[in-house]
Amino acid sequence: MNQPAQPESVPVEPLDAQGLLRLITADFETLPRQLKRIATYMSQQSDRIMVDRISDIARECEVHPSAIVRFSQRFGFSGFSEMQALFREAYTHKTTPVQNYQQRIRTMIANKSQKASGGDLARECVNASRSGLDRLAEELDDEAFDKAVDLVVNADNIYVVGVRRSFAVADYLVYNLQHTNKRIHLISGLGGSYREQMRSVRANDLVIAISFTPYGKETQHCLRIGQHHGAKTLIITDTQLSPLAKRASALLLVNEGSSFAFRSLSATLCLCQALFIAVAYRLELKVDEIQEPADFDD
CATH class of the missing domain: 3.40.50.10490 (Glucose-6-phosphate isomerase like protein; domain 1)
Structure with a gap:
């Protein structure tokens, strides 16, 4: 008797964001090329996931938004929103400099009525550098x-x-x-x-x-x-x-x-x-x- 085909993997949903990141790391080498890009982004920008839109991640990873959905399902979630909720739960009480900076950049880009001055752009560069330094101090091993x-x-x-x-x-x-x-x-x-x-x-x-x-x-x-x-x-x-x-x-x-x-x-x-x-x-x-x-x- 023919046995039913087994799924490529049977992911178990992690209990928290760090558990998911560990699972992504362990499974990284088995991922298709596009999903590897998403995995790398998740590892690098874990504190941004709670405020990222699916279109933001797709643009950064140079993939179609549907790839983000496939990535989420690969690790046991129904879709991106369910996976994102895991990060929102982890970071709700911890607003990081990167999150603050990301929200500020979005506001500047969205505000079409006010043209950014050279000084505004310079300060955003300074703030980007500051966010990286703050994250380094917090995450240094x-x-x-x-x-x-x-x-x-x-x-x-x-x-x-x-x-x-x-x-x-x-x-x-x-x-x-x-x-x-x-x-x-x-x-x-x-x-x-x-x-x-x-x-x-x-x-x-x-x-x-x-x-x-x-x-x-x-x-x-x-x-x-x-x-x-x-x-x-x-x-x-x-x-x-x-x-x-x-x-x-x-x-x-x-x-x-x-x-x-x-x-x-x-x-x-x-x-x-x-x-x-x-x-x-x-x-x-x-x-x-x-x-x-x-x-x-x-």
Whole structure:
């Protein structure tokens, strides 16, 4: 006798928002491409879901709204509204800076009768940066941060890689770490030479990779080289669902605020500065070893 076909999965509705996020993380690799985009957004923007419209999420994920409904049903809900209610229950008594900012942006866009001035737009950029910094302070994982400091302190050589918008952060972190006695290498990929610049990485070295969605292929390539040679890896990214996260010896998560589709770098730069300060403290660096000499020509 033929057995009835079994469903692809039998999701059990989680008791709370955090349970749902854990279930999404566990099921991520089995999701179709479009649903993976939605899962990544859910992981990055969990505190925005309660105020997001289905059209907002669809636009951010570049999918049709029906994909949001399929995603909700995949995890045991009748539709998006039922899943959203889970997040409203979790965040009703906790209005976050990101939620406040999102509502303010919507009001500005919807108000067609009043044209925004340059100052208004500038303040929205400032507020976006502030929301990212507030979220970083609230969500920073102390244990993960201490592990990251250990990796930097104990590394023989440190290779730092970040491409496109992350390159500015990588360069800034290299500048800071060069104030220590560590051997610091910026992987710039000048002339396409990523492989050549990673050639000397060895065990007891550390590769620091900074990458956010859509995640630079060059950065992932450098990580694979580093791990092939036995180096430790410190990953700075935006979600545990990032393809870089699975290669992390230590993982630091940071989600930036965005203003009119432009993401800030303020929280990421702050995280890197905090990492350097913690490393300097552990290495007992003196202030005069960090500051430039008074007669140094800038």
